Amino acid sequence: MRANLLSRLFLAWANLCLRGNELNRRVEEQAAEICKLKAQLQQEIAKCQQAEAALAQVQDKLEIDVTKVRLREQLKAVFDEALDAILIADEEGTYVEANPAACELCGLPHSELLGKRITDFMVPGFDFALAWGNFLEVGQATGELSLLRPDGTVREVEYAAKANFIPEQNLSILRDITKRKQAERALTQERNFVSAILDTATVLIVVLDTQGKIIRFNRACEEMTGYSFEEVRGKYLWDLFLIPEEIESVKAVLQELQTSSSYNEHENYWVAQDGSRRLIRWSNKILQDIDKKVIADSQNSDLSSGDPNKSNHLEASGTCKYIIGCGIDISDRQQAEEARQALAKEQELNQLRTNFFTMASHELRTPLSVVLLTVQSVEAFYDQWSEEKKLKKLGQIEEAAQRMKHLIDNILTFHRRDES
Incomplete structure (x- = not known):
């Protein structure tokens, strides 16, 4: 019976060992399967990461392309809507692109302007070959020139140009300054006209700044005093021409002009270079800053009274810039x-x-x-x-x-x- 029990125990142990081995084999098979699945999962994760990176690259490229498109559209809008003329020429000086402002400036439609050469718009006598060679050598140029349109009219323009801003293409930007030039010429003519009047006038005309320094001095003043304008320019009036006892009264007259009146009159002596004295009757007027505005006095009675002191006044923000004095020598009359x-x-x-x-x-x-x-x-x-x-x-x-x-x-x- 004891032997039978041992036999049964041995069989049970052997059976248990077989089951343990089977279990170990299954565990190893499951572990191998898990490792295989893990490797496959890692491969899938890597593929997903690669796909995600590729997608990010595609998105970045799309964003760059969209930005480029927007930038191109903006540049096109700037090119088309610019008020200044924008022209692009090749290495031979032939126009290959132009904006609407350039077409208006040159007086030609876009289709006719393209293919024209720069020389087609230059006035006779302009040395284009020399100017173009210098431009390509230096790489840029600025200045002013006269542009001859097909209808024979001439436009004055100022320009800025850049050579090879992209390979083999040259950019130029032109601004029509014809009206400005006309205004400058008119202003120069008016200035010359005023200067001629000042120099030919027989009355004394002196222009002072607000400190009493001499800014302008006409020929009549030079002849009466014996001083040239260059000798008195920038000097105080009272340091040259006034007698000591009249200095303060003249300063008071100038101060009155700047504070309470735009016009006044007075008499005082001027001392010439040779020491002689001449009695002068002055009519004085202020000239305000050109950027300020002169407004009419609100009192109609002042306007109709004929009083120069009340004909106009400066705004509160206005400032006196110059004092103009017109004088008559009344010494002989006296x-x-x-x-x-x-x-x-x-x-x-x-x-x-x-x-x-x-x-x-x-x-x-x-x-x-x-x-x-x-x-x-x-x-x-x-x-x-x-x-x-x-x-x-x-x-x-x-x-x-x-x-x-x-x-x-x-x-x-x-x-x-x-x-x-």
């Missing part, structure tokens, strides 16, 4: 006025003298008549009159003589005063 006054005074004195001598002759005639009549009476009635009456008549003669003496003394005194 001398003539003084001579006229002296003549009038002399005539008045002559009239007084005439009146005095008329009165004096009348006053002398009266006592002289008394003397003559009394003497005649004494001669006629000397023997008939008493001594008392004779003495009385002699007293009358003496009284008349004293009166004549007094009148003669007055005449002599008047004569001495008249001579002095």
Whole structure:
């Protein structure tokens, strides 16, 4: 029985070993399968990562392409809508592209402009070969030139050009400055016209800045003072021409112009280079900053009153830039006025003298008549009159003589005063 038990135990152990081996074999097979599946999974993950990277590259490329398209559209819009003319020429100077502004500037439609050469728009005498060679050598150019259109009209343009901005193509940008040039020429003509007026005017014209420094000085001023404009330019007015006692009053006049009035008048002396003095009557006007605006005074009564001080005023933001003074030399006029006054005074004195001598002759005639009549009476009635009456008549003669003496003394005194 014991042997039977051992046999059964042995069989059970052997069976258990067989089952353990089978289980180990199955575990190993499952582990191998798991490793195989893991390897396959890693391969799939790698493929997914590669696909994801490829997708990212495609997306980046699409974004770049979209950006390029947008940029191309923007550049095309800038090219087409630019107000300045944009032209592209090849190495021979033949236009291969142009924007609408260039077509308008050149006076040709797009289809006709392409294929034209730069020389087709140059005025006679322009050395294109030299200019084009220098441009290609330097690589860029800027400046101004005259552009001859097919209809014969000429446009003044300023240009900026870049050689080979892309291989074998040259970019140029042109801006029509014809109106600006016309305005500049008109301004130059007007400036020359004003200068001619200033130099030919017989009145004194001086332009000062707000500090009282001389900015302009016409020929009449040069002739009167003996100074040239170059000698007085930038110097203070009072350092050259004013007498000391009038400096402060002239400064006050200039200050009044800048603070409370746009126009005033005054008189003062100018001292010439040789030391002579001339009396000048000035009419002064301020010239405000050209960027500021002069507005009419709101009071209609001021406009109709004719008062230059009230005809216009500066806005609160306006500033005085220059002071213009127009002067008339009234020295000769003053001398003539003084001579006229002296003549009038002399005539008045002559009239007084005439009146005095008329009165004096009348006053002398009266006592002289008394003397003559009394003497005649004494001669006629000397023997008939008493001594008392004779003495009385002699007293009358003496009284008349004293009166004549007094009148003669007055005449002599008047004569001495008249001579002095």
